[in-house]
Amino acid sequence: MFLSELTRRDLLKTFAFGAATFSASSLKTQSTLADFVSQKDKTVGELHDGSNANPVKLLAEGQIVRPQLSLPKISETDVLVVGGGPAGCCAAIAAARLGLKTTLVERYGHFGGLATGGLVVHILGHWTREGDKKVQVTQGLGEEMMKRLEGLPNGIVNREFGRNPTLDAETYKYLLVEMITEANVEVFLHSWAIDAIVDDAPDSTTGNPVVRGAVIQTKLGPQAILAKQTIDTTGDGDVFVPAGATHTQRLYNIGLPYRIGNLDRAKPQEGQKPPRHLGDVTPVPGVRWVNMTGPSLDGVDVKTLSKLELSHRKQIWKQIQEVRNTPGYEEVFLMETAPQIGVRITRVIEGEETLTLENAKAGKKYDDCVGIGGAWHGDHLGWQIPYRSLVPRNVENIITAGRSLSAEPLMSDVVRVIPNCWVSGHAAGVAAALAAKDGVIARNVSIPDVQKALLDQKAYLG
Amino acid sequence: MDNEKKLNSSNVRRRQIVKAVIWSVRFGIFSIIIAAFLGSVSVVSRATVHLSPLLFLSGTFQNSETQSSSNASGLIGAITTSAASLIILLCLLKKRFFCRFVCPLGLCVDVAANIRRKTFRTRFGRYGLVFSHRRFFAFFSFFWFCSTAPLLFFPEVASPISAFAFDPMAILSQTLNSLPKATPLLLIFLICFLISPYFWRFQFCPCGAVQELLYLPKTFVQKSLKHIKKERLHEEKTQSSIASRRNFWAMVGILSLSPTIAVSIKKRGLSLKKFFFRPPGVTRESEFLAKCARCGRCVKACPNEILTLVNFSNGVNSSSEESVSPKGELANLSLLDKAILVGTPIVDFARGAQFCEKDCDVCSQACPTGAIFLADIADKKVKSIGIAKFEMEHCMLYYEQECSICRRECPYGAIDLVWLEEEYLELPTIDENICVGCGRCVVTCPGEPIFLNDGEYVDPGATTRVRALSIVKKSQERIN
Numbered sequence: 014m015f016l017s018e019l020t021r022r023d024l025l026k027t028f029a030f031g032a033a034t035f036s037a038s039s040l041k042t043q044s045t046l047a048d049f050v051s052q053k054d055k056t057v058g059e060l061h062d063g064s065n066a067n068p069v070k071l072l073a074e075g076q077i078v079r080p081q082l083s084l085p086k087i088s089e090t091d092v093l094v095v096g097g098g099p100a101g102c103c104a105a106i107a108a109a110r111l112g113l114k115t116t117l118v119e120r121y122g123h124f125g126g127l128a129t130g131g132l133v134v135h136i137l138g139h140w141t142r143e144g145d146k147k148v149q150v151t152q153g154l155g156e157e158m159m160k161r162l163e164g165l166p167n168g169i170v171n172r173e174f175g176r177n178p179t180l181d182a183e184t185y186k187y188l189l190v191e192m193i194t195e196a197n198v199e200v201f202l203h204s205w206a207i208d209a210i211v212d213d214a215p216d217s218t219t220g221n222p223v224v225r226g227a228v229i230q231t232k233l234g235p236q237a238i239l240a241k242q243t244i245d246t247t248g249d250g251d252v253f254v255p256a257g258a259t260h261t262q263r264l265y266n267i268g269l270p271y272r273i274g275n276l277d278r279a280k281p282q283e284g285q286k287p288p289r290h291l292g293d294v295t296p297v298p299g300v301r302w303v304n305m306t307g308p309s310l311d312g313v314d315v316k317t318l319s320k321l322e323l324s325h326r327k328q329i330w331k332q333i334q335e336v337r338n339t340p341g342y343e344e345v346f347l348m349e350t351a352p353q354i355g356v357r358i359t360r361v362i363e364g365e366e367t368l369t370l371e372n373a374k375a376g377k378k379y380d381d382c383v384g385i386g387g388a389w390h391g392d393h394l395g396w397q398i399p400y401r402s403l404v405p406r407n408v409e410n411i412i413t414a415g416r417s418l419s420a421e422p423l424m425s426d427v428v429r430v431i432p433n434c435w436v437s438g439h440a441a442g443v444a445a446a447l448a449a450k451d452g453v454i455a456r457n458v459s460i461p462d463v464q465k466a467l468l469d470q471k472a473y474l475g
Numbered sequence: 476m477d478n479e480k481k482l483n484s485s486n487v488r489r490r491q492i493v494k495a496v497i498w499s500v501r502f503g504i505f506s507i508i509i510a511a512f513l514g515s516v517s518v519v520s521r522a523t524v525h526l527s528p529l530l531f532l533s534g535t536f537q538n539s540e541t542q543s544s545s546n547a548s549g550l551i552g553a554i555t556t557s558a559a560s561l562i563i564l565l566c567l568l569k570k571r572f573f574c575r576f577v578c579p580l581g582l583c584v585d586v587a588a589n590i591r592r593k594t595f596r597t598r599f600g601r602y603g604l605v606f607s608h609r610r611f612f613a614f615f616s617f618f619w620f621c622s623t624a625p626l627l628f629f630p631e632v633a634s635p636i637s638a639f640a641f642d643p644m645a646i647l648s649q650t651l652n653s654l655p656k657a658t659p660l661l662l663i664f665l666i667c668f669l670i671s672p673y674f675w676r677f678q679f680c681p682c683g684a685v686q687e688l689l690y691l692p693k694t695f696v697q698k699s700l701k702h703i704k705k706e707r708l709h710e711e712k713t714q715s716s717i718a719s720r721r722n723f724w725a726m727v728g729i730l731s732l733s734p735t736i737a738v739s740i741k742k743r744g745l746s747l748k749k750f751f752f753r754p755p756g757v758t759r760e761s762e763f764l765a766k767c768a769r770c771g772r773c774v775k776a777c778p779n780e781i782l783t784l785v786n787f788s789n790g791v792n793s794s795s796e797e798s799v800s801p802k803g804e805l806a807n808l809s810l811l812d813k814a815i816l817v818g819t820p821i822v823d824f825a826r827g828a829q830f831c832e833k834d835c836d837v838c839s840q841a842c843p844t845g846a847i848f849l850a851d852i853a854d855k856k857v858k859s860i861g862i863a864k865f866e867m868e869h870c871m872l873y874y875e876q877e878c879s880i881c882r883r884e885c886p887y888g889a890i891d892l893v894w895l896e897e898e899y900l901e902l903p904t905i906d907e908n909i910c911v912g913c914g915r916c917v918v919t920c921p922g923e924p925i926f927l928n929d930g931e932y933v934d935p936g937a938t939t940r941v942r943a944l945s946i947v948k949k950s951q952e953r954i955n
Contacts, residue, residue, distance in 0.1 A: 133877075135877065137877060266892075266901055289873065289874060289875075290875060291874075292874075292875050293875075293876065303875045304875045304876060304877055305875060306872055306875075306877075306892075306900055306901045307901070308894040308901065309892075309894065309901065328899045370883060389877075389878070389880065390880070390921050392880075392919065423882070423883050426879055426883060427883070
């Protein structure tokens with residue numbers, strides 16, 4: 014694990030992670046931690062003379078180039094999941110439960126993506142209406158997570174029939190650590206996928222390039238993870254874009270949710286309308302989360318994101334002052350703003366099948382259905398997610414899930430919510446695992462096997 | 476009766492057979508029409524209304540496009556048109572042919588007259604109590620028809636209670652649409668039975684008045700040829716009072732009063748206009764009120780059941796939301812206003828959270844008088860129900876809740892979310908050039924989030940929700 018190259022800071026970081034996972038009380042975690050401890054002395058105080066450095070060069074004509082680089086291999090795995098959000102976690106857990114070596118890469122120090130780091134804690138859209146009755150279409154891992162959250166203190170609220178519950182970000186972070194360590198998933202946190210590793214030879218049957226893993230950016234520079242199957246759940250297509258998959262880049266609302274506290278100490282006067290920016294309830298008493306729509310802009314442009322962070326923070330401060338200036342609400346305070354900016358939709362693959370709103374409304378059926386998506390307020394029929402909408406048209410052995418699966422713009426708006434990400438992530442994990450097991454390209458995985466495995470894992474397929 | 480006795484027996488028998496044949500034909504036609512009205516074949520029942528000479532002629536003269544739209548239903552439409560044309564032709568030759576052979580109310584009147592003749596033969600004489608008022612009612616009926624007939628040319632002067640509403644076929648349709656509301660038919664029965672059997676047919680029925688007009692040429696021809704005996708001519712005069720000179724002048728007198736009535740009624744119509752949403756294909760309320768036969772065919776035809784008929788009990792104890800249902804407004808109307816509106820269709824989006832389907836013009840096809848008239852589907856954009864209006868204060872987004880349902884649901888793509896820097900929000904904006912007021916956004920809008928006292932947010936879907944979107948009337952300038 015390249016521990017010889019660990020700096021002190023990295024060591025402390027790994028220690029921190031080790032401590033976090035230790036609390037999950039898994040034997041595996043304990044042994045990993047022991048490894049770190051035994052290798053402590055090797056890594057401290059070692060001199061690097063800089064001869065291995067390979068910096069980017071500024072050429073005479075003003076061009077900036079990256080010299081060719083031989084990358085160290087940090088891991089070799091069966092299923093590589095890049096992006097540890099709701100979709101990625103489900104994918105990793107599902108694949109690992111099928112007995113394959115699974116690796117999960119996440120850019121932050123925690124799992125859950127927008128559901129935790131983005132403070133989008135509302136479980137919007139796991140109900141549908143069929144005639145007069147409501148049906149919960151989000152089953153399998155998503156339902157398991159909600160059930161387990163119920164068992165944790167302040168884990169989830171409003172979990173009633175037909176309602177959209179709200180979870181607690183910190184509890185969910187913990188639960189994901191628990192579930193991922195239980196499933197024995199290899200984890201790389203603080204790692205940002207920057208490239209796809211594509212095989213020299215194209216696939217013999219389709220002629221498309223074949224993805225063999227991804228490159229992650231770490232403090233030690235870029236490192237390679239080789240994988241039989243790769244799942245891109247970054248939401249931004251951090252792997253399928255460099256792999257050359259056809260995709261569309263979209264502008265969508267980018268907001269910055271936040272949490273406020275002390276609401277239990279608010280003393281609203283009789284008949285007084287509460288202030289506007291009170292947002293929605295959370296499982297923690299006296300704490301509410303406030304969503305933000307934000308303008309529709311390019312969520313992969315760093316200039317835009319930076320500008321929005323500055324502007325959103327000013328707006329949040331303004332809104333808090335507005336609440337605090339309301340009589341009875343003086344003690345309300347800003348608990349935290351989301352560490353991760355609320356980018357909703359950026360890049361979406363062009364799959365073999367594209368979901369359209371028209372088809373969804375018409376209840377179109379697919380042979381390769383691997384999940385059922387829900388409605389935001391349980392107000393319409395469920396829609397089938399075909400496996401082909403997860404598979405890019407022109408690249409092999411990489412599939413996607415979550416918000417970047419193939420859908421037209423208005424449909425992406427329905428696809429992107431957390432329960433639907435759970436469902437598609439679960440399906441992607443199972444499909445990639447079976448493809449890795451059978452040694453076929455992801456496109457050719459046996460759909461009946463995938464459906465059967467999904468049903469074994471209690472998923473709902475209609 | 477005495478005459479009959481003098482005739483020889485074979486003649487009597489022949490007349491009896493003819494009579495029996497005529498009556499069985501009438502009952503046959505009657506049962507066919509009733510079956511068609513009640514039957515599941517909507518095209519047939521729709522076509523049946525067009526058999527009425529009044530409605531058929533009004534369709535032909537008012538709007539050639541209306542005619543073509545009513546003919547659109549293929550073979551059955553063609554059969555209806557030819558049958559209706561044949562009836563008109565026969566009305567020209569045979570006096571009140573429609574009343575005597577086709578009209579279901581005509582049959583009712585005759586049955587009532589037969590019973591009455593046998594029961595109270597001599598009590599009030601042939602015309603009973605209203606003998607002296609007979610002429611007045613005939614004028615009234617005729618004026619009424621005249622005020623409605625030239626609608627195409629002077630919709631402003633038209634009566635707000637259409638003569639079409641008293642067309643026998645429209646009454647039948649109205650009655651059979653909802654049997655509990657069978658009052659008009661029962662009322663006519665009662666009038667026929669108690670006061671005068673022929674009161675309805677000769678003095679009131681606008682369809683009868685039209686038939687009188689149709690028969691006029693033949694009367695004049697007969698007069699000029701002087702082939703008719705004096706007493707026959709006399710009888711003719713007393714019966715078809717419409718054709719008499721005195722009635723003509725009385726009619727002129729009443730018509731000269733009409734501008735005053737029309738103006739006051741028009742004002743009333745304008746004051747009512749802002750409250751109600753008519754089916755697509757209706758532009759001017761005054762014109763609509765004059766044309767609408769109150770037959771209820773559109774309500775029965777609407778596949779999404781968003782149409783409902785105004786009745787006197789509408790709005791009483793109504794808990795429906797005002798943003799989607801006009802029932803609250805109806806409750807506030809005066810009796811006179813309601814009397815004008817009763818039986819007309821209004822759009823009520825609260826009925827099962829429905830909306831006006833994009834590719835549907837069934838109401839227009841069902842309308843026998845052209846009151847609802849869409850030349851084609853694209854015409855819905857011009858003759859729209861209304862236009863969606865957005866109120867920020869009731870929007871989920873205004874309260875920092877995730878929502879974009881209206882944009883997603885709008886069948887026309889008329890709604891977009893637009894960033895407002897000042898509000899720091901993206902809010903729905905409605906493209907007025909695209910929106911037709913179909914109501915889809917209104918019925919799907921989750922509405923303003925509700926906060927309980929403890930600050931807990933209640934999921935949308937509560938019945939008491941206040942929606943951010945509503946349908947409003949388009950401004951008059953846009954219509955004209």
